[in-house]
Amino acid sequence: MKLTDISRQLATAFAAVGVSSLVLVGCNNSSAPEATAEPVTEGAAADKTATKDSDPEHSKIVIGTTEGDFADMVRNQVKSSLEAQGYEVELVTFTDYVRPNIALADGDLDINIFQHKPYLDTFKKENKLDLVEAFQVPTAPLGVYSGKKTKLEEAFKGMSVSAPNDPSNFARALVMMNDLGWIKLKANIDPLTASKSDIADNSKYDIKIVELEAAQLPRARDEVDFAIINGNYATDSGIKLTEALFQEPSFAYVNWSAIKTADKDKKWVKDVTNAYNSDAFKKYAHDSFPGYKYPKIWGTDTVAAPATTTTTTDSAPVAEAAAQ
Known part of the structure; x- marks a missing residue:
């Protein structure tokens, strides 16, 4: 399933998703009402x-x-x-x-x-x-960071990839893995609520997806081959965002x-x-x-998508839905 297909579905899905399933990116994580x-x-x-x-x-x-x-x-x-x-x-x-x-x-x-x-x-x-x-x-942004492996080219069959376990960010992680060509998601899914049951094909790498609380992802990097980490938790843990191997291309x-x-x-x-x-x-x-x-x-970005990834996000409806 191509990135542009998922982008079109994202643009439609945003209007129907509940607030409880949307997790802010790049924000303070405290929930105290002050x-x-x-x-x-x-x-x-x-x-x-x-x-x-x-x-x-x-x-x-x-x-x-x-x-x-x-x-x-x-x-x-x-x-x-x-x-x-x-x-x-x-x-x-x-x-x-x-x-x-x-x-x-x-x-x-x-x-x-x-x-x-x-x-x-x-x-x-x-x-x-x-x-x-x-x-x-x-x-x-949400990004893929090195664990035991330090380059995307080191992806191998049977590798482990950690991802945030809350529904919204886990769905985003699945979309990122789809963008990378690591997995294939089913056609016509709701990308905002994507789950393991929406994976159509995991045979290329037979990835073991390790779901963790988002705050635990940075310190568990040495236990997996790659880690998908929220940007705010990465920076809070002293990880430089420039170390990301891949960032979600959507705006x-x-x-x-x-x-x-x-x-x-x-x-x-x-x-x-x-x-x-x-x-x-x-x-x-x-x-x-x-x-x-x-x-x-x-008109600038930070970490480029790998050459094997379709990166037409700027012209996709998802970008139009999130930008003027």
């Missing part, structure tokens, strides 16, 4: 060096993220960029994946950054929220910012969007987050 507001820099909007080019109707921007990389992007780069235009910027960090969207819809936030589009689409539908995506941000799980639909044409939204797509931010992201999957519109 939020922390960081103080606005005093005098930022009155800074004499500011260009005073802020939105006259909305000069203070409250940004919500999960703690970790997304918060660091605001602290280390975006905040100063917006303050230079005359904005006041407040960062609010969360340790769960429910409240950021509720806070946004309630007006406690102006924009949040923590989720991929399938999660946003399903969450706003189930909770009847009038939200919309604005722009993508660098995200730590469907690259995270997005979200705003209220009523704000989509506001000047301040355009200014935030420009801050996240500026040359300065791109340089910061490439320097600070090597190996991440970058926004599709940047």
Whole structure:
């Protein structure tokens, strides 16, 4: 089954999948329902060096993220960029994946950054929220990493491959193995809920798939031949994303910012969007987050797919479903 076939099915499946089956990529893993507001820099909007080019109707921007990389992007780069235009910027960090969207819809936030589009689409539908995506941000992707074997070319019959055992990420792992030509998935399956029963052919390598809790995958690498690891767990464990032998080519799980639909044409939204797509931010992201999957519109990627893999994701519906 080709990658483009699965991509078409992903685009259709996103609309029907439940929130409980979608696991965020590149986010903090704590589930404690807490939020922390960081103080606005005093005098930022009155800074004499500011260009005073802020939105006259909305000069203070409250940004919500999960703690970790997304918060660091605001602290280390975006905040100063917006303050230079005359904005006041407040960062609010969360340790769960429910409240950021509720806070946004309630007006406690102006924009949040923590989720991929399938999660946003399903969450706003189930909770009847009038939200919309604005722009993508660098995200730590799911990847294949070395275990006992250090090159994809070392794949052999009877090899073991570890994968996250939660349904959503296990399905993604199966799709990645299908992309690599390691297994063949059945035609017309739902790639978001793919399971072992959806494997049509495992005879090429007769892979022993070892399902583990996602957090255990990095430290169990020496027990398997290859390991499929979530990007956030890889970075948390000190594994460089540039060490990935293969990353999922789809942009469907690259995270997005979200705003209220009523704000989509506001000047301040355009200014935030420009801050996240500026040359300065791109340089910061490439320097600070090597190996991440970058926004599709940047036209750059990190780890190329192997030559034997069909990589037409950019033109497939799945990419269109996850990118503007």
